[in-house]
Each structure stands twice: as structure tokens, then as C-alpha cells.
Amino acid sequence: MTLEVRKPGLSTTVQDAGRNGHYDVGIPPSGALDQYSLLAANQLVGNPAGAAALECVYMGPELVFTEDAVVAVAGASMQPKVDGEERPLWESFPVSAGQVLSFGYLTGGARAYLAVSGGVAVPEVLGSRSTYALGALGGHEGRPLQEGDVLPVGADGASTPGRSVPEQLRSSFSKDVEVRVMMGLYDHRLTEGGRETFLGTTWTLTPTADRIGFRYKGAELETVEREPPFGAGQDPSNIVDAPYPIGSIQVPGSVEPIILHRDAVSGGGYMMIATVLSGDLDVVAQCAPNSRTRFVAVDLDEALAIRAERRKRIDALKEAVGS
Amino acid sequence: MSTTEVATARYSWGGDDHIFVELAEEMSLLAMFRAMAITNRLRDERPDGVLDICPANASYQVRYDPDVIEPRTLLALLQDVEAQVGDATDVALATRVVEIPVLYRDPWTTETLMRFRDRHQDPDVTDIEYAARINDFSSVDEFIAAHSGSPWITSMVGFVAGLPFLYQMVGRERQLVVPKYLRPRTDTPKQTVGHGGCFGCIYSVRGAGGYQMFGITPAPIYDPKQTMPDFEDFMVFFRPADVVRFVPIDRERYDAYLADVEAGTFRITARPVEFHAREFLNDPDGYNRRLLEETP
Numbered sequence: 001m002t003l004e005v006r007k008p009g010l011s012t013t014v015q016d017a018g019r020n021g022h023y024d025v026g027i028p029p030s031g032a033l034d035q036y037s038l039l040a041a042n043q044l045v046g047n048p049a050g051a052a053a054l055e056c057v058y059m060g061p062e063l064v065f066t067e068d069a070v071v072a073v074a075g076a077s078m079q080p081k082v083d084g085e086e087r088p089l090w091e092s093f094p095v096s097a098g099q100v101l102s103f104g105y106l107t108g109g110a111r112a113y114l115a116v117s118g119g120v121a122v123p124e125v126l127g128s129r130s131t132y133a134l135g136a137l138g139g140h141e142g143r144p145l146q147e148g149d150v151l152p153v154g155a156d157g158a159s160t161p162g163r164s165v166p167e168q169l170r171s172s173f174s175k176d177v178e179v180r181v182m183m184g185l186y187d188h189r190l191t192e193g194g195r196e197t198f199l200g201t202t203w204t205l206t207p208t209a210d211r212i213g214f215r216y217k218g219a220e221l222e223t224v225e226r227e228p229p230f231g232a233g234q235d236p237s238n239i240v241d242a243p244y245p246i247g248s249i250q251v252p253g254s255v256e257p258i259i260l261h262r263d264a265v266s267g268g269g270y271m272m273i274a275t276v277l278s279g280d281l282d283v284v285a286q287c288a289p290n291s292r293t294r295f296v297a298v299d300l301d302e303a304l305a306i307r308a309e310r311r312k313r314i315d316a317l318k319e320a321v322g323s
Numbered sequence: 324m325s326t327t328e329v330a331t332a333r334y335s336w337g338g339d340d341h342i343f344v345e346l347a348e349e350m351s352l353l354a355m356f357r358a359m360a361i362t363n364r365l366r367d368e369r370p371d372g373v374l375d376i377c378p379a380n381a382s383y384q385v386r387y388d389p390d391v392i393e394p395r396t397l398l399a400l401l402q403d404v405e406a407q408v409g410d411a412t413d414v415a416l417a418t419r420v421v422e423i424p425v426l427y428r429d430p431w432t433t434e435t436l437m438r439f440r441d442r443h444q445d446p447d448v449t450d451i452e453y454a455a456r457i458n459d460f461s462s463v464d465e466f467i468a469a470h471s472g473s474p475w476i477t478s479m480v481g482f483v484a485g486l487p488f489l490y491q492m493v494g495r496e497r498q499l500v501v502p503k504y505l506r507p508r509t510d511t512p513k514q515t516v517g518h519g520g521c522f523g524c525i526y527s528v529r530g531a532g533g534y535q536m537f538g539i540t541p542a543p544i545y546d547p548k549q550t551m552p553d554f555e556d557f558m559v560f561f562r563p564a565d566v567v568r569f570v571p572i573d574r575e576r577y578d579a580y581l582a583d584v585e586a587g588t589f590r591i592t593a594r595p596v597e598f599h600a601r602e603f604l605n606d607p608d609g610y611n612r613r614l615l616e617e618t619p
Contacts, residue, residue, distance in 0.1 A: 023374075023375035023377055023386060024375060024481070025559045025561070025562075026482055026483050026485055026486055134528065135483060135484035135485075135528065136528070142547060181338070184337065185335050185337060185343055229348045229350075230349040230495065231521040231522070232520065233519075233520045234502060238520075240348070240349060240382070241379065241479065241482075241520070242379050243379045243383060245340075245386070246340075246386065248337060248338075266377065266481035267377070267479060272337075275336070275337045275338030277338055278340045303336075303339040307339050
């Protein structure tokens with residue numbers, strides 16, 4: 001079966017759990033920016049956890065189904081509709097052949113995930129169906145969806161309408177969030193005061209918030225004076241071009257920190273001062289421009305404990321929804 | 324230069340799933356050789372749970388799954404590998420000498436740089452005129468002769484898919500150094516030959532960029548559809564340690580190569596070599612000459 005794109009939405013892409021092993025040549029992991037919501041949507045329609053779904057940003061697409069299917073929407077609050085009739089979020093529901101699936105306005109979060117039983121079956125590239133638009137790679141022709149696109153859907157989908165994620169396992173979205181980070185990388189380029197400013201400031205997300213990176217406004221960070229090392233460049237925020245971890249926070253010009261997300265540029269010459277915990281990248285993914293973020297520093301043991309908690313939450317989700 | 328003092332690397336957690344390792348704060352060929360030697364060895368051993376091994380200019384990072392390999396176990400392993408590799412002057416790299424034809428002062432990068440003069444240090448001249456002047460060359464031609472006269476080594480592949488960072492294989496006093504744009508451009512033509520700080524680069528895709536633009540190559544270096552002969556095995560042409568020679572060409576030659584690209588017959592001239600760090604460090608200019616003149 002296929003999905004026909006009647007309206008593409010603002011920036012709808014095919015995403016799965018991501019691709020590993022090619023970041024060394026600048027091909028980032030890509031994949032759903034909010035992995036928890038992807039997993040929930042897949043779980044609801046009986047797909048494997050990492051199956052490909054549609055990531056819908058701010059404004060959803062309009063899709064025509066050529067055959068009967070079961071779908072689910074998790075993540076940002078964008079009410080799904082079938083032929084104009086509202087359907088629930090975080091629950092699976094059927095769509096019949098010829099019906100149109102559309103979305104209401106965004107009322108919370110930023111990215112909704114639409115899973116279809118059988119999964120979106122675009123070809124795998126380097127082991128993943130995820131779209132990496134900067135490299136014109138993967139997904140549907142390496143780009144966000146356009147009007148008239150036709151997407152294949154896997155034939156062996158389960159039929160699991162009426163499944164639901166319990167309230168306590170649904171993500172909730174706020175315009176004020178805390179994002180946990182581990183300090184490090186080049187944070188020694190900041191003075192003690194610069195580090196305090198970073199952790200003490202409430203940062204406002206700018207409109208530059210896409211799959212590559214999220215840029216924030218709020219304060220200027222004080223740096224340590226130095227003689228620039230050979231090859232680094234003159235600005236105090238310059239370093240000899242180095243690899244960028246996914247989730248790393250760089251601060252070009254010591255103002256406007258940028259969190260690199262899953263379509264990250266893989267390296268460059270700006271000091272990185274902290275890295276967002278992998279699980280909290282889901283929180284970042286659901287932030288819309290003008291929302292406010294505070295960064296909270298944790299150490300490795302705390303980060304691993306947070307990771308273990310997240311794993312428990314995922315296990316609870318699988319248990320509750322069924323597989 | 325048989326023994327070299329090397330500082331111990333600096334290790335940092337990059338969140339719960341990366342370890343970042345800085346081998347030296349400043350750029351040098353020695354730091355780069357160490358990054359390559361360590362990551363090559365790591366790739367051979369490839370412990371379970373390691374997802375990505377990324378060498379960079381004077382640093383590297385490992386992305387991993389901490390549910391499979393405990394972070395402190397991986398850290399200890401990386402420190403072991405660092406100790407085994409030592410100063411890396413013994414390293415031999417199986418690599419290639421790659422010829423990249425360049426149309427310097429081409430119309431496309433010139434048009435682009437004119438659109439972004441408000442972001443440049445010297446809005447009254449072009450990027451290459453500026454670079455020639457601040458590197459004390461009396462003319463752009465002299466600058467091009469220096470740019471294309473000594474080979475470059477690929478010190479990192481990335482930023483975006485397939486983009487090589489290139490470091491000229493000459494002593495520090497002869498390195499070409501230019502600042503990046505004051506504010507990055509929002510546009511750079513595909514296959515622009517650029518330069519920022521001490522690094523050259525070739526932009527693999529069209530997009531944002533902050534490096535000064537000197538020219539353009541007709542040679543595709545990234546082909547996600549893998550339709551061209553250089554990309555049968557993999558969509559990215561460059562690999563760390565590739566040695567690059569820029570060959571100045573004129574517009575006529577450029578157009579001829581472009582016709583070959585469009586016909587699907589163009590191939591980058593490349594031949595395998597084994598690169599020996601110690602031999603190079605003992606006599607860089609002599610070694611470079613042999614490297615470039617060696618017949619296949």
C-alpha cells in the first residue's frame with residue numbers, strides 16, 4: 001500500500017532510529033529527534049521499535065491512504081483527523097482506503113510522529129530509512145515531503161487499533177524546560193563566571209531550531225584570555241576544528257549557544273562547553289521558538305542513572321501498550 | 324626527529340554516549356598522525372558497543388552505547404591504545420595521492436563572495452586577493468603557486484557529508500593562514516575550494532560556510548545516489564589521510580571535465596601510496612616531491 005501526500009506540512013520527513021557508523025565522514029545519525037515518541041507511535045501500531053515513521057514539525061501533512069491501515073500519532077499535540085473528524089493522540093486508530101488523514105494546529109511540543117502499521121518502507125540507505133536532508137540522503141529522495149509524493153508502506157503490518165499509552169507514560173510539554181547536560185569538552189575556555197552564567201541563565205530558543213541545531217539567546221559567556229593556539233583562529237571561542245558530539249553545545253562568538261541535534265554538522269572550530277544527555281535530546285526536540293530552557297549540570301554517574309530510568313520508562317511503555 | 328615529546332591526551336565525556344579526546348591544543352602534523360594511528364587501531368579492535376570512531380585534526384571522538392560498553396571501561400581502553408601508539412612517528416598509512424583540478428577565481432564563487440561582502444574582513448577585494456595580501460604574496464598568481472605547489476593531507480572528513488579538511492604538508496612558517504568570514508555565509512557553491520584558519524577544504528554540498536573561497540573543482544566528491552564511477556562502493560570519495568594535490572586548470576579544461584561529469588565518465592585521478600610519517604618528518608619537501616612524482 002501507499003500514502004499519497006496531498007499537503008506536505010511544514011517540514012515532514014521519514015525518520016527511524018537512525019544510522020550508525022558513518023559519522024566519521026560527516027554523515028550524522030539522523031533519525032527521529034524525539035526517539036521516545038517515535039517508539040511510542042510504533043508500539044501503538046505493532047511495529048518494531050525502530051520502524052520508519054513521519055516526523056511532522058509545527059504543522060502536519062495531509063495524507064490519502066490507498067488501503068486500510070492502522071496509524072498512531074505520538075509526540076507534539078497536533079490533533080489527528082480522519083476525513084475531518086478528530087482522532088485521539090497517543091492511541092492507535094484505523095484509517096480506511098480513500099480516507100484523508102490531517103492534523104489540527106499545534107498546541108504543545110513541536111514534533112509529532114505518525115506511525116503506520118507496516119512502517120514507511122522507503123529504501124534503506126546505509127542501514128537506515130532516516131532522511132538526512134543536508135546530504136540529500138535517505139528518506140524519500142533525501143528531502144522533506146512535497147505535494148504529490150507517494151510513500152510505500154510495509155505489507156506485513158499488524159492490525160492493532162484501540163491501543164493506548166497510559167497517561168503517566170505520555171510526554172508532557174511545557175514552554176519552560178530543564179535540560180540536563182554534562183559539562184566538559186572545551187568548558188575550560190570559560191571563566192568560572194562564564195560557566196555560572198551558562199547554568200544560571202534562562203535561555204530563549206530562537207527560530208533557528210531545526211534537525212541540525214537549536215540556537216538560544218540569553219547572555220554572553222565570559223572566556224579565559226589566551227594566546228590562540230596555532231590553527232584555532234583569533235576569536236576566543238575558536239578551537240582547532242574538532243569533532244562535535246551529538247547533543248554538544250557550542251557557543252560561537254561566546255553568545256547564542258547551539259545544541260547540535262541528530263543531523264549535526266560533525267565537526268568544526270567553535271568551542272563546545274557541554275553535551276545534552278542523549279535522553280534529554282527528546283526534550284529539546286519538543287521545544288518551539290520562544291520557549292525557555294535552563295541547563296542543569298550532572299556528572300557521569302547521575303547521567304547513567306537518568307539513562308537507566310529512561311530505559312525503565314521505555315520498558316513500562318512496551319509492557320503497557322503490548323507488542 | 325626520531326623521538327618526540329608528546330603530551331598526554333585530554334579526555335572528556337561528551338554526555339553519556341561520547342568520549343572526546345584532544346591530542347593537542349594546537350594543530351600539527353604530529354597530532355594528526357597520532358589521531359589517525361589511534362583511530363585506525365581502534366577500528367581494527369572495534370569493541371562491541373562502539374558506534375562511530377571519528378578522527379579529526381588534532382583530536383578524535385568515539386560515539387558508543389553505554390548500555391553495551393561501560394564508559395569507564397571504554398575510557399581505559401582508549402588510554403591503553405594511546406599508550407601503545409606513543410608518538411606515532413612509526414605510523415605507516417595506506418592511503419592515496421589524489422589530484423583535484425581547480426579553476427581558481429572562477430565566476431561562481433566570485434559571484435557568491437560578492438553577495439556576502441558585508442560579512443568579510445575586506446569588502447573591497449575578493450577572498451583570494453585578501454588571502455594573497457595577508458600571507459605576504461605580491462600577486463594572486465604567486466598565492467596560487469603556493470596553494471597548488473605543495474601537497475595537502477586530509478586531516479578530517481566531515482562538517483557535512485564527505486567534506487575533506489586539508490592541512491598543507493609544509494612547515495608552520497609556510498602554512499597559508501586566513502581568518503574565516505566575520506559572519507558565515509548562507510550560501511557556498513558545491514565543490515568550492517575554501518580555506519579557513521590553517522585548513523583548506525572542498526565543500527561537498529551547497530550550503531552555509533565561513534571559509535574564504537578561492538576557486539572551484541569540477542570533480543564531484545560526494546554522490547549520495549552513487550551513479551558515478553568513483554562512487555560505486557561508497558557515496559563519499561575522501562578518506563582521512565588522503566594526500567591531495569591541487570592542479571590549476573583553465574576554463575576550457577574545466578568545461579571539458581564538466582562534460583565528462585555529465586556524461587558519467589569523469590574519474591578523479593588517484594593512486595595508492597603508503598605514507599611513512601617518520602620519512603616525511605625527516606625531510607618534508609624531499610618526501611613530498613617523491614610522493615607527487617612517483618609513477619604508478
